Amino acid sequence: MRLTVPQPELAEAAKWAARQLPNNPINPILNGLLLEADGDQLTLSAFDGETCTRSHLDADITETGSAVLSARLLADITGSLNKADVTITATDTDATVETGSARFDLATLPRHDYPTLPQIPAHTGTVDGTEFAAAVARVKMAVDPAADGPFAGMSGVRLRIDGDRLELTATDRYRIARHTLPWQPAGAAGEAIAVMPGHVVIDNAKTLAGQTVNLTIPADGRGTAGFATGDRSVTTMLLDPDLFPHRLDRLQKDFQGTAFFDAEDLAVVIRQVATVNDGDKPIWIAFDGRHATVRARDTGSAKARVDAELDGDLADFEAAFNSRWLLEGLAAVTGRVAMELNTPHAPALLHDPDDDTYSYVVIPIRDPHKAKPGKG
Template identity: 30%
Template structure:
């Protein structure tokens, strides 16, 4: 018998993936210890697990994976070949359609001028209270992307407009927005994307209550305190127009005790997701619902209410910590609409999480 750890090591599936496929009835262990709940697999199941890993990497839907494994165990190669061929045709058709759409998008991008999201080449200087800028950076840093294939998201947007500096970070699955007051700038809206290493270096200088100077000169950005400075080159890519993303449909609002809610998430039930986010591992999901009395509950496995909203648990815990308040407001709309985490005293500082579709 193989332990779940040995099966994960030899099959290419993670332990969390093996748990997910057990719960889904796709790859059920030969024996589960009734006391510890530990899973054990027969040697013959290793071949099935390796096949499952291949099918998963190929993006085959769970329903088809079940059929392939059934055909495999029943020694029905014709069924298996037919399912593989059908999936390959779907992938090829999808790729052809995607190429066509991307060709259209490139044409639109090449011909579209959008000064609202273009990086500024002007020279800008302004003052920002150090404590306010530090708090804003802390509120958005968690949502920045670390995906090397999306370098334009590997930084924090400094959006300067009038008397306000908006900071924005996103990795496509979540977005955080914060605001700090400014002095000394009355020019047009200016944007610069500060790469994460430089943003972290700036944050390290923000230790007092005095004002600091932020300057932008072409593709260079610099922060100066009384005796130190951090500066460097901004990212040479445009940042998404975040203002188009923050107009969410009206949802049900619930006030939560941040510490208690975070503990409920950490200790409450989770579900595994087939959705791939930034790596090839399933993610633990927390399924939420606002009750009639206005409280947010973490739903158990048997709760399939149509209004439930599933989100990445780790991302939600990060957002709660970044909210930096004893109480926060959660705003939930439809299961397909983003979840918003807002401050009670400052709704201009908030984050949103994309929901995750639950497998049937």
Template identity: 35%
Template sequence: MKITIEQDALAAAVTYAARSLPSRPPAPVLAGLLLAAEDGQLRVSGFDYERSADTAAAATVTAPGRALVSGRLLADIVAAVKGDVRLELDGTRLLLRAGSARFTLPTLPLEEYPALPQPDDPSGTLPGPLFAEAVAQIATAVSRDDSLPALTGIGLRIDSSERTLTLFATDRYRYAVRILDFKDLSPDLPLAPALIPGKALLDAAKAAAADSTVDVALPGQTNGILSLTSDHAATTIRALEGELPAYEKLFPTEFPYEATVETAVLKSAVARVALVVDKKSPIRLSFTDNALVLEAGSGDDAQAVDNVHSELKGGELQIAFNPTFLIEGLDALGSEYVRFQFTNATKPAVLSGAGADPRALRYMLMPVRLTN
């Protein structure tokens, strides 16, 4: 193998593929990135049995070939050099030259490297930026507790009659749902929802954010792999076992109370009031005709009170929320005004952007029961 490639193109390809590298590889070869040079391009691939990343960049290929080298080391080197990069395989070593710098990297045994999963036929197509935005919103509600693996996933479900893809996630304290139009639907669609590791899907969606479109292939009956494919890159992620609670049964459908508040103003007030309590202690929200009063702390402890303007429909209501969960929900909505919909003070509230499309993000938040 002997090639010349622009530094920025190589850095982008290595960074993309390195997303799939495990922090603790189960086998030494899985810490490597596979470099394959042929037909005027360099393909860079990574795989850890759970997810793979494969991308290509234009290169001047003098001699085709393949090499497997330490991914982390290659990423660090490529980020530090300038100018065109020349790669040449010399026996069991890869020579890397850029400007006045020269590196000699030992290669890993190619014969021990597993074959990458092949992307399946796409279930449908989405705009890359829209898909990345939706996954980031839904990831807000993904659990960080690895003891319940299913709750660390993001659910994906196709509705062929509506031609939509629904994304959903919950950590038991909040539930996030968003619906996207799904174009170019395959006639042979999976019937059951897929559950995909949230962090891996978020990383892959971020990488696809610059692509005009991304083909999404949900796991089929015999293939437990999600595939995301764009013009120059492909990612596969192995699905989780299990399923999430059905959001259709959990989201309230009737709301006697509804309030609208300016998002940025509310977020600032929540952050100020929450300064006097720890991250898990609730803050109280009292909705009245024209004002929302926020309170935190009690007794001999530090206390805080603030208020913001709100518009209320229905009677007055007092409810309490975890301030971190509330702020994260407001951030995820990304709207100028937030609409709160309530059943009562002890039932989940539903947050959405005021005036937003019904398919936009809905964020259901469990209240905290007050002891006094």
């Protein structure tokens, strides 16, 4: 195999691929990056046993073929080079990476040991990459990467298709973040639900911005899903959809009252009073007339007021919340935000009253005086 490709494109593709791989895979061959040269394209593929990524680069290929190189080593080498054409030559046992001023001699990994890669399934529909990346940014804080066993579904992001809408939902039991965006089905509009590993969605969402994304979601939510743009694709095994807590969709939707704030004003006050807290200790929110009072007490005590427009019966209402969870929900809203409340122990709902695409449910702390720091 022999080919020449521009350094910026090669370095970016190698870096993206290496980032997908585990640090210590059970099978060492999965440390490798598969390079395949054919026609006028170089394809770089990485596979961790469940998730496969592919990048397609235009290249000047003088000898077709394939080789497996250490993904991280290739990423480090190509990232260190100046902008220039990079020539890669490989045999069954060794490879060279060179520019006009530098040369690297490498051992290849056994090509015959590299596993067969999953095929890219036919796409179900398309979304705008920038809108998809924004949706992921709004829900990712509620993914619990450590969830396993019967709670493994909470380590993922649920994707639900309903006609011409795609809804992304994530939850860690303490909050539920949802965002809905337009969806263009490839065929007849229908319904589907799948739970994609959270790290796969989060790690790759930004790379999709500015492009049309072909998304594959199987109707039964099981097996393989994927997303692809013109030059990149990701194929991954789905999480068991039965392990995602779908019952959270049935949380109470009627509220006792609503408080309207400027999102940034409320966030500033929460950050101010939380400075006296050691870790994720609670803050309290109470309402009086046209204001809300936010207070905290831990290493010291603090209290601050913020303007609020109240609708409904919130007299004598006070509830305790994890300050970080509130701030992360508020970060997704600009301008006016509505906080819908029922009882001090019932979930509160944050949303933009003028935009129904995003909602964030947060659970109050039931016994704030015994509260322990939340997950970091």
